Amino acid sequence: LWHGCLRLQSERSFRERGRDAARDRGDGLAERWGQHGSVGGERGFGLLRAIDLAPYSPFEPAAFSAAARENGLLLIRGGDRAVRVLPPLNVTREELNEALAILDATLTTLGATEGARS
Secondary structure (H helix, E strand, C coil): CHHHHHHHHHHHHHHHHHHHHHHHHHHHHHHHHCCCCCEEEEEEECCEEEEEECCCCCCCHHHHHHHHHHCCCCCEECCCCEEEECCCCCCCHHHHHHHHHHHHHHHHHHHHHHCCCC
């Protein structure tokens, strides 16, 4: 019985940490998209998000994924004009902040090299 109580408590805090991380990440993504004309928006649920490239974006999702990977962030294609960001459930705030910085830098670099507004 005692072991079950500890397990339930740790699962609850795990869920709470995941919810907090998703909220932080969603706020971080929303703040950055207005700065990049090549991004049409973002969508998703919790920590699982997709970044939609604008129809007029001068680069394709494959180029975005490749550039992010070169910067240390793995993205997955998520449709014709989107990439998915799928962090592990135990991701830390520091790791989320690092991922957001990589996304921002990647979009800035691609926008500058492709002539998009960044």
